[in-house]
Amino acid sequence: MAFPHWSEEHESFRASVRRFVADEIRPFAEKWQAEEGFPDDLFCKAGALGLLGVRFDPKWGGSGLDYWYTVILVEELVRGRDIGCVVGLLVQCEMATAVIHDHGSDALRREWLAPAIAGERIAALGVSEPGGGSDVAALRTTARADGDDYVIRGSKIFISNGARADFVTLAVRTGGPGPDGVSLVVCPTDAKGFQVSRRLRKVDLHSSDTAELFFDDVRVPRRFLIGEEGRGFRYIMRAFQGERLVLAVMMNALCDDVLQETLAYMAERRAFGQPLAAMQAWRHRMADWMTRLEASRALTYRAAEQLADRDPRGDETVSMAKLYGAEIIRGLVLDCAHALGGYGFMEENYVARCSRGVQNWGIGAGTSEVMREIIAKRRMPVGAA
Numbered sequence: 001m002a003f004p005h006w007s008e009e010h011e012s013f014r015a016s017v018r019r020f021v022a023d024e025i026r027p028f029a030e031k032w033q034a035e036e037g038f039p040d041d042l043f044c045k046a047g048a049l050g051l052l053g054v055r056f057d058p059k060w061g062g063s064g065l066d067y068w069y070t071v072i073l074v075e076e077l078v079r080g081r082d083i084g085c086v087v088g089l090l091v092q093c094e095m096a097t098a099v100i101h102d103h104g105s106d107a108l109r110r111e112w113l114a115p116a117i118a119g120e121r122i123a124a125l126g127v128s129e130p131g132g133g134s135d136v137a138a139l140r141t142t143a144r145a146d147g148d149d150y151v152i153r154g155s156k157i158f159i160s161n162g163a164r165a166d167f168v169t170l171a172v173r174t175g176g177p178g179p180d181g182v183s184l185v186v187c188p189t190d191a192k193g194f195q196v197s198r199r200l201r202k203v204d205l206h207s208s209d210t211a212e213l214f215f216d217d218v219r220v221p222r223r224f225l226i227g228e229e230g231r232g233f234r235y236i237m238r239a240f241q242g243e244r245l246v247l248a249v250m251m252n253a254l255c256d257d258v259l260q261e262t263l264a265y266m267a268e269r270r271a272f273g274q275p276l277a278a279m280q281a282w283r284h285r286m287a288d289w290m291t292r293l294e295a296s297r298a299l300t301y302r303a304a305e306q307l308a309d310r311d312p313r314g315d316e317t318v319s320m321a322k323l324y325g326a327e328i329i330r331g332l333v334l335d336c337a338h339a340l341g342g343y344g345f346m347e348e349n350y351v352a353r354c355s356r357g358v359q360n361w362g363i364g365a366g367t368s369e370v371m372r373e374i375i376a377k378r379r380m381p382v383g384a385a
């Protein structure tokens with residue numbers, strides 16, 4: 001039975017994303033991974049279909065839909081079998097632009113958000129720094145006010161879309177130490193002093209570009225400040241909820257794809273006179289993964305429901321969903337690769353390729369330890385009677 005929230009409108013949205021993925025991503029997935037990049041015009045194609053602003057206000061080109069459409073978008077994008085490409089697209093619409101949509105001035109929304117929703121400008125989110133990513137409140141890149149400008153100095157690392165972006169939604173220190181000194185500004189990448197120090201080579205997700213960025217006294221107008229000065233940390237933490245939901249959905253969808261591929265193989269592959277799928281040791285192991293995957297999906301949908309309803313518990317539920325997804329994806333994908341025998345170690349095999357990057361899921365948008373901290377903080381207040 002379909003999940004109760006899927007209406008006819010949801011299904012028709014799903015069908016249109018599925019067609020986009022089948023036509024524009026899946027046929028090129030292996031080529032893009034081998035070439036370590038996908039073309040910029042994919043952003044325009046996705047933008048033209050309204051996929052880069054699903055929840056955003058129609059005034060800026062968005063579709064004004066809710067989190068359930070985001071869930072469907074992500075589930076279908078994963079079918080393209082190029083997770084690096086999915087990361088590139090989702091950084092644009094979920095990670096780098098949501099804060100401009102939610103907190104930016106209309107002028108900023110017109111200049112940067114609307115073209116990003118249309119796919120005409122590519123966006124990156126710059127939070128993590130060489131000195132640390134988990135402790136966002138300790139970031140060190142500074143933006144010093146000077147007349148009508150900020151002068152930005154510092155560096156960022158592991159920035160998705162960083163080498164190709166037209167602008168970076170940048171976390172900077174405009175005040176003293178701690179979270180209240182953090183602000184967000186839009187930094188155009190053609191500004192003098194902006195440098196892509198290096199494009200980083202990863203062990204997986206090859207088609208997403210990931211860069212280290214350097215800001216050498218980069219001047220940006222003060223009107224590029226997003227929202228209020230000193231509130232950047234809060235804006236980032238709120239936006240993380242959407243990012244974490246997207247990652248949880250991605251993990252579930254990837255697990256499902258890998259599991260289905262493996263089960264089909266196990267039904268055909270024979271050893272000692274019987275299909276692998278008939279062997280109890282494997283049947284039980286796979287039954288365990290199916291159970292955990294169902295649990296993970298239910299938790300993720302619960303988080304989507306709470307975020308859609310603006311339920312304050314959404315924050316902890318989405319952290320649980322991301323934590324749990326990252327816990328199961330590692331074991332599930334490695335077990336599936338193992339079930340494929342030698343094929344599970346071959347570059348040509350999708351499951352094998354997925355097994356290479358499993359540890360990454362517990363890192364981006366807050367590590368598993370950070371997720372545990374959030375959950376524990378909410379549920380185990382220290383000093384409570």
Ligand SMILES: Cc1cc2nc3c(=O)[nH]c(=O)nc-3n(C[C@H](O)[C@H](O)[C@H](O)COP(=O)(O)OP(=O)(O)OC[C@H]3O[C@@H](n4cnc5c(N)ncnc54)[C@H](O)[C@@H]3O)c2cc1C
Pocket residue numbers: 091124125126127128129131132133134135157158159160161202205210360363364365366367368369370373
């Ligand atoms: C593929 C990829 C894409 C990324 N894209 C972006 C992007 O677009 N923009 C961006 O800003 N960043 C991006 N990141 C960076 C990512 O958000 C950081 O890597 C992540 O937040 C962790 O920061 P760190 O690497 O500095 O690890 P650290 O913060 O140095 O942590 C190292 C280890 O210590 C653990 N740890 C930290 N604090 C605690 C604690 N309190 N208790 C217990 N353990 C703790 C962590 O869980 C981790 O295991 C990306 C990373 C990757 C791998």
